[in-house]
Amino acid sequence: MDIANLREQMVETQLIPRGIRNKRVLDAMRRVPRHIFAGGSNLRSSYDDMALPIGEGQTISQPYMVAIMTELLELKGTERVLEIGTGSGYQGAVLAELAKEVYTIERIVVLADRAAAEYRSLSYDNIHVRTGDGTLGWPEAAPFDRIIITAAAPEIPGPLLDQLGMDGILVIPVGSRFSQTLLRIRKTEKGLIEEHHTPCVFVPLIGEHGWKKDL
Ligand code: SAM
Numbered sequence: 001m002d003i004a005n006l007r008e009q010m011v012e013t014q015l016i017p018r019g020i021r022n023k024r025v026l027d028a029m030r031r032v033p034r035h036i037f038a039g040g041s042n043l044r045s046s047y048d049d050m051a052l053p054i055g056e057g058q059t060i061s062q063p064y065m066v067a068i069m070t071e072l073l074e075l076k077g078t079e080r081v082l083e084i085g086t087g088s089g090y091q092g093a094v095l096a097e098l099a100k101e102v103y104t105i106e107r108i109v110v111l112a113d114r115a116a117a118e119y120r121s122l123s124y125d126n127i128h129v130r131t132g133d134g135t136l137g138w139p140e141a142a143p144f145d146r147i148i149i150t151a152a153a154p155e156i157p158g159p160l161l162d163q164l165g166m167d168g169i170l171v172i173p174v175g176s177r178f179s180q181t182l183l184r185i186r187k188t189e190k191g192l193i194e195e196h197h198t199p200c201v202f203v204p205l206i207g208e209h210g211w212k213k214d215l
Contacts (some may be wrong), residue, residue, distance in 0.1 A: 006047040010034075010063050014049045020067045024075070028097035029067060034060075037090035040070065040085060056108050058203055060088040061150060066199060069148055072171045072184045074101045080147035082163065084134030084205065087214065089115030091150055092127055102127045103141050105134035107206065135207035138161040144168060151167070152180045152202035157209030161192070173202045177211065 001054050007030050015026060037047035046052070051059040061069075069091070073081070075098040083092050086106035092115065095102045106112035109131050116129040130138065134149070135157040143165035149157075149172040154173055164170050168187045173180035182197040204211045 001048070003043065004030075006044060007031075007034070010047045010049075014064050014080055015067045018064055018068075020064070020071055022071045024098055025067055025071045025094075028070070028094050029063065029208060031097060032090065032143060033094045034063070036122070037088040037093065037115070037116075039088065049182070054088045054111070054112045056111055058087055058108065058111060060090050061202070064148070066091050066094055067150060069150070069171050069182065070094055070098065072182075073146045073148060075146065080141070081137055081146040081148065082141070082144040083148050083150065084130060084137075084160070085150035086108055086112055086115045087150065088135075089118050089129075092129075093119070093122070093124055095148070096124045099146070100126065100139070103130070103138050103144070105130050105132055107131070107133055126182035135159065135205060135209035139163065146170070146171075149173070149205060150202065151205035151210070152177070152200075153205040153210050156183070156185065157205075157207075161187070173200050177204060 035043045036047035051062045053125040054060050056076040079099040080101045081099045086104040090103050093103045112131040119127045137159045143162035145168050147160050152173045165186050170185040175182050180200050181187050182200050183193045186193040
């Protein structure tokens with residue numbers, strides 16, 4: 001089976017049956033070479049219905065989780081997006097297909113460097129990668145139209161809410177260390193509107209406005 005078929009099968013069996021409907025999101029996930037970001041030797045397992053290890057104790061998220069988080073961002077193509085938790089770089093590439101500019105922060109240097117190298121080799125020139133504590137955001141590039149946090153937080157980091165523009169959307173898994181709920185926050189003139197979506201399990205967001213240390 002060729003790689004395009006593996007991606008099509010991922011979309012048909014993992015995403016559409018679970019309710020992902022946004023055609024732009026589905027098409028982006030048909031295009032982005034997940035196996036390159038997953039980095040494993042087993043090409044087929046890169047498209048399996050699960051998170052996979054990427055080294056440094058971190059993971060590339062399950063395809064469905066990437067899809068639902070992306071769908072919740074309601075990207076039209078004009079947005080500047082901040083991602084916290086670059087990891088493998090896969091989610092950032094999906095965002096780059098659907099938004100104008102992506103700013104992504106990773107606290108582990110080797111992961112940030114590897115993702116930046118993949119972006120260069122795949123010619124994603126609208127993705128900016130930085131190493132550091134993403135709970136502090138990227139103040140020089142703020143405000144952002146969208147913010148996505150791909151690690152589990154005890155609460156929404158204040159600096160990220162501050163750096164979200166008016167009418168912006170922020171998506172984040174919030175909860176305990178081992179179980180979270182995916183939240184979508186909209187910033188409106190009348191205040192923040194919070195929706196609760198699917199239960200999920202992410203690796204911890206570690207930083208000044210996240211978990212304090214590796215548990
Ligand atoms: N989006 C990634 C992908 O597509 O592969 C998956 C991210 S992985 C589930 C979570 C990542 O968040 C890990 O790489 C971890 O090192 C990173 N992380 C945790 N705390 C962070 C922080 N304060 N700032 C930036 N990155 C952080």
